[in-house]
Structure formats: structure tokens, C-alpha cells
Amino acid sequence: MSTILIAAYGSRGDVMPLTDVGRRLRDAGHRVVLTSNDELDEEVEACGVEARRISFEVQGDLDSGADAVKLAMQVARPAGIRRLGNTFLDVVEDVDADAVLLTPFTELPGLAFAEARDIPSMGLRLQPLSATVAHLPSLFGARSAGGALNRAVGKTAAAAVDRLYGGAVSDFRRRLGLPRRSAAALRRRRTAEDWPILHGYSPSVLPRPADWRPGLDVVGYWWPRHDETWTPPQSLVEFIDGGAAPVAIGFGSLMVPEVERERISQTVREAVVAAGVRAVVQSGGAGLRVPDDEHTMTVDTVPHEWLFERAAAVVHSCGAGTTAAGLRAARPAVGVPSSGGDQPFWARRLEALGVSAATIPRPKLDVGGLAEAITAAVTTPELARNAAGVAAGMSADDGAGRVVRQVERLLER
Numbered sequence: 485m486s487t488i489l490i491a492a493y494g495s496r497g498d499v500m501p502l503t504d505v506g507r508r509l510r511d512a513g514h515r516v517v518l519t520s521n522d523e524l525d526e527e528v529e530a531c532g533v534e535a536r537r538i539s540f541e542v543q544g545d546l547d548s549g550a551d552a553v554k555l556a557m558q559v560a561r562p563a564g565i566r567r568l569g570n571t572f573l574d575v576v577e578d579v580d581a582d583a584v585l586l587t588p589f590t591e592l593p594g595l596a597f598a599e600a601r602d603i604p605s606m607g608l609r610l611q612p613l614s615a616t617v618a619h620l621p622s623l624f625g626a627r628s629a630g631g632a633l634n635r636a637v638g639k640t641a642a643a644a645v646d647r648l649y650g651g652a653v654s655d656f657r658r659r660l661g662l663p664r665r666s667a668a669a670l671r672r673r674r675t676a677e678d679w680p681i682l683h684g685y686s687p688s689v690l691p692r693p694a695d696w697r698p699g700l701d702v703v704g705y706w707w708p709r710h711d712e713t714w715t716p717p718q719s720l721v722e723f724i725d726g727g728a729a730p731v732a733i734g735f736g737s738l739m740v741p742e743v744e745r746e747r748i749s750q751t752v753r754e755a756v757v758a759a760g761v762r763a764v765v766q767s768g769g770a771g772l773r774v775p776d777d778e779h780t781m782t783v784d785t786v787p788h789e790w791l792f793e794r795a796a797a798v799v800h801s802c803g804a805g806t807t808a809a810g811l812r813a814a815r816p817a818v819g820v821p822s823s824g825g826d827q828p829f830w831a832r833r834l835e836a837l838g839v840s841a842a843t844i845p846r847p848k849l850d851v852g853g854l855a856e857a858i859t860a861a862v863t864t865p866e867l868a869r870n871a872a873g874v875a876a877g878m879s880a881d882d883g884a885g886r887v888v889r890q891v892e893r894l895l896e897r
Contacts, residue, residue: 501705536575733798807834
């Protein structure tokens with residue numbers, strides 16, 4: 485039995501898809517350790533995967549009106565990566581790993597960890613970040629800048645990352661007794677060795693670019709596991725069964741100031757009533773609250789797999805995991821992305837696939853626009869047909885299985 489360390493950190497959408505990978509590796513006979521944040525370690529354990537908690541407190545008071553995106557970006561600054569990376573190394577110091585799987589926030593300390601232990605590693609990503617003519621890196625916006633510029637931006641971004649985090653990389657290597665190497669030199673070595681990076685989304689949703697180097701592969705989605713003893717609240721079952729299929733509305737782990745929370749909650753409620761539909765609203769990180777009556781119901785954490793299958797359409801922020809769940813359920817979408825991450829990229833992709841009734845950037849969300857988009861989502865047959873076609877293509881994927889096979893090839897080297 486080998487011990488596989490899955491080095492993860494981030495929001496629910498960053499961590500919980502990896503429970504699928506962890507369970508499949510465990511079922512294949514391996515011990516699996518998955519790092520997570522303070523809020524998710526119990527959920528990870530409930531999925532049958534050993535969890536190690538990484539504590540990283542974001543400084544700031546959301547209710548003061550501070551920008552939540554800026555607060556969340558603390559971890560991405562060089563000082564944040566140093567702090568997170570050193571905490572990660574403390575947490576996994578006693579893990580006798582035979583291989584390590586690295587996600588973006590833990591990649592830099594994790595690469596040093598793997599080299600110091602002389603064990604194989606590979607990357608796991610939920611969005612495309614590598615340079616290609618096909619599109620910009622997913623964190624750089626939704627629209628293509630043209631083939632040559634797309635690739636140039638990707639290369640420039642990679643070089644900027646190496647410069648930004650070069651000091652942190654040196655610190656991690658010094659701590660672990662490794663020889664001094666620049667971040668750029670280490671990247672060149674990984675590229676020359678075709679260091680594997682597996683992307684956990686479906687090629688039916690976004691094909692693998694033809695100009696990616698060997699080792700960069702798109703393998704299919706990884707689906708969050710949940711506590712197998714979970715059952716839906718009876719009140720939620722009764723609401724769903726009490727009329728036409730509701731629209732599912734939620735914005736994931738998004739954190740917002742109180743004034744924005746109230747604005748979104750009121751906008752959602754009024755739009756649902758104006759559209760003449762019913763809705764289940766997931767409170768999420770934003771803490772949304774709408775009245776529980778014949779029109780709307782607020783719920784906390786409910787597995788997307790269960791909820792979306794019972795929905796007529798899904799209004800969401802276009803995070804990678806929620807986008808995946810909506811497509812898997814073959815439901816039309818309304819995208820409400822926030823800026824500063826990959827959400828605009830996936831919102832644009834939903835439009836290209838012909839499954840999105842509209843994209844409404846969150847700051848521009850209003851009652852009239854949302855009501856019109858919801859109406860289109862639940863009444864346009866073409867959207868439903870396109871969503872069913874994408875779901876059929878995704879059904880052929882075995883994303884977690886592809887990871888297991890790659891890990892076992894690494895272990896044989």
C-alpha cells in the first residue's frame with residue numbers, strides 16, 4: 485500500500501472535487517491524505533478520506549464593507565504563499581508519502597517537498613492556466629485576444645509568477661535543505677521533463693489545446709463526494725415536490741459585505757416572483773437569505789448532484805465546480821460571475837456551448853435582467869437540448885480513474 489498526499493487548499497470548490505480522487509485512490513488500495521482548510525476537514529473525513537487541516541486566517545472584517553475578493557487574495561500574495569507554504573510543510577512533515585499531487589496554492593511548497601523526499605509528483609488543476617493559442621489563461625478574462633496574443637499572455641503570466649514567488653521558492657528549498665535554484669529554472673526543468681498536470685474538467689466542455697506540451701492532459705471532471713449518510717431535509721423535499729420544478733440559485737463560496745448580501749438576496753427574491761417561478765436559494769459563503777414561502781426557500785449546504793437534478797435551471801456564479809454540476813445535470817444556466825478569478829471564463833464557455841440564457845456580472849445584477857434570464861432559461865428548448873448533449877459527452881469521462889492510472893504509473897518508475 486502506497487501513501488498518496490493530495491496537497492490542496494482553497495474554498496469548497498477547490499477542495500471537495502478532490503475527495504473523488506481521494507476515494508478512488510483509496511478504493512485502489514492506497515492510503516490517502518488530503519490537506520484542506522479549517523472549515524472542510526470534517527466534510528473530507530466524512531467522505532472517507534484522511535484530512536490534514538491547514539489553518540490560514542484571512543485578515544479583515546467583511547461586514548465593514550471591505551472588498552471580499554481583495555481579502556481572499558491575501559493568500560496569493562508572496563507573503564501569503566510563504567505563510568501558507570510553511571504551514572503546509574508543518575502539517576505534512578510526518579506524512580511518509582510515496583507520491584504527492586499538487587494543486588495551485590500548494591504547488592510551490594509541494595514541489596520542494598517532493599524533491600526533498602525524492603518522490604514523484606504531478607499537478608492537479610480545475611482550470612486551464614498554461615499558455616495556448618486557443619484561449620487566454622482562465623484567470624485573465626473570458627474573451628480570446630487572438631491566437632498569438634493568447635499564447636504570449638500565457639507565457640508572460642508564467643514568467644511573472646516565477647518572478648513574484650521566486651523568494652518564496654528559495655525559502656521553501658532552503659528550509660528543506662535543497663540546492664538553490666531559480667523558479668524559472670525549475671519551471672524549465674519541469675517542462676523539459678513533461679511534468680504531468682491533469683486538468684479536472686471534461687474535454688466535451690473545453691477540449692485540450694493542440695499546442696499544449698506532452699504531459700498536460702484534460703481528463704474529465706472530479707465529482708465532490710459527500711457524506712453517504714446524508715439525507716435531504718424534509719422541508720426541502722416538500723417544497724420541491726409542492727409545485728413545478730424550482731430554479732436552483734446560489735453563488736458558492738462567494739463572501740460579500742452585508743450591504744451586498746442584502747442587495748443580492750432582495751434582487752433574487754424579486755426576480756423569482758417577477759419570473760413566476762419557484763426557487764431554492766443556497767445561502768453559501770454570501771449568507772443569502774430569502775423568505776421561506778410558496779415562492780422561495782433558503783437552504784444551507786445541499787449536494788449539487790441532488791439539488792440540480794430536481795431543478796428546472798441553475799443560476800450560479802460559474803465557479804468550476806458549480807459549472808460542472810449544472811452541466812452534469814443537463815440544466816440550462818444563468819451565469820452571474822464575479823471578477824478576479826476564473827468565473828468569467830467559465831461563464832463565457834457556457835455561452836459558447838449554448839446552455840446559458842445570459843451572463844450577468846454580479847455587480848450589474850438587477851431584478852429585470854435576472855427575471856428575464858430565468859424566464860429564458862426555463863422556456864427555451866434549445867438550451868435544454870444543448871445541455872443534454874454536453875451531459876451525454878461528459879458521461880463518457882472517467883476523470884478520477886485517469887488520475888489513479890497516472891499515479892500508479894508514477895509509482896512504478
